[in-house]
Amino acid sequence: MIRICPSILNADHTNLSSEIARIADASDILHLDVMDNVFVPNKTFTLQESMAIIKNSPIPVDSHLMVADPDVVAVEYAKVGSASVTFHWEASASPSETLKAIRGAGSRAALAVKPGTPFSSVRELLSELDMLLIMTVEPGFGGQKFMVDMLPKIREAHEAILELSGPRPWLQVDGGISLETIALAAEAGADAFVAGSAVFKAESPAAMCQQLRELATHSQVK
Numbered sequence: 001m002i003r004i005c006p007s008i009l010n011a012d013h014t015n016l017s018s019e020i021a022r023i024a025d026a027s028d029i030l031h032l033d034v035m036d037n038v039f040v041p042n043k044t045f046t047l048q049e050s051m052a053i054i055k056n057s058p059i060p061v062d063s064h065l066m067v068a069d070p071d072v073v074a075v076e077y078a079k080v081g082s083a084s085v086t087f088h089w090e091a092s093a094s095p096s097e098t099l100k101a102i103r104g105a106g107s108r109a110a111l112a113v114k115p116g117t118p119f120s121s122v123r124e125l126l127s128e129l130d131m132l133l134i135m136t137v138e139p140g141f142g143g144q145k146f147m148v149d150m151l152p153k154i155r156e157a158h159e160a161i162l163e164l165s166g167p168r169p170w171l172q173v174d175g176g177i178s179l180e181t182i183a184l185a186a187e188a189g190a191d192a193f194v195a196g197s198a199v200f201k202a203e204s205p206a207a208m209c210q211q212l213r214e215l216a217t218h219s220q221v222k
Contacts, residue, residue: 002186002216003170004209005062007031007196008053009044009142017056023199024058026209029083031174031194032061033142038068039091040140047073051080062086062131064112064174064194066139071098078105086110086133089122099128110172114139115147119156129169131192132157136185137175142196146176151188158189158221182212183219191220 004027011019020030032053037043045053054061060083065074070087071094077085078101085102089111092098102109110131111122115138122132134154137144154173161168173185174194182193195212202208 001191002213002220003028003172003192004213004216005029005031005172005192005194006199006205006209007033007142007174007194008200009033010196011200016053019200019205020053020057020059022205023209026206026213027059029192030057030059030061031196032063032082033196034063034065034067034077035140036067036069039088040066042140047076047080050077054081060084062108062110064133067091074098075101075105078102078107082107084108084110084131086112086131088112088114088139089125090114090117095122095125096128099125103130110169112139112174115150119153119160123160126160126169127164127166131170131172132161133172133174133194134190135175136173136177136181139175144176146178146181146184148184151184154185154188154190161189177212179208179211179215182216186216186219187221189221190216 035044062084063077063082065087099109108130112133172192173190177195178198
């Protein structure tokens with residue numbers, strides 16, 4: 001199953017309700033980029049601002065926490081209604097405990113890794129995840145170029161997921177996903193795709209979501 005997850009990082013933040021409405025029927029999950037200007041050099045939404053977005057979104061929200069203290073705040077994003085909470089392995093002192101806390105609060109629990117972090121760092125946690133996010137750009141800003149050298153990591157993660165005897169986590173990619181790159185990620189094994197600039201800078205964001213879905217479906221590894 002292919003999942004299209006538009007990121008509102010590059011949407012019009014002065015009119016988010018309208019922007020989200022434009023893609024709601026054509027996408028699966030809304031990707032909410034939460035940055036603290038500590039873990040990454042950019043600041044986006046506070047917990048209070050995120051709450052309003054989560055509450056009013058017509059589709060489920062995945063809160064992607066690019067923050068320095070996920071072990072403290074991740075569960076709060078679960079408590080306010082995030083369908084999924086994703087935090088970075090690099091910022092966590094106790095990822096297993098934080099994953100359990102997120103699930104305990106009723107959300108799907110996901111772990112993200114930056115481009116420089118090898119898959120081997122998180123492999124032992126796969127069975128505890130609902131989703132693994134492999135960043136295909138350095139986190140912090142939208143509009144960056146897809147890093148093709150992340151494809152072997154995506155393949156490695158996909159193969160490890162197939163080896164699991166229990167439930168299999170989704171494999172998501174985030175960064176530079178477009179009409180030109182989504183097939184590469186799908187062929188490598190990804191099944192969930194975060195797209196920001198490609199969607200919200202398109203003449204029709206909904207049509208772009210559909211085009212991305214069709215390309216990924218056609219290219220998805222069997």
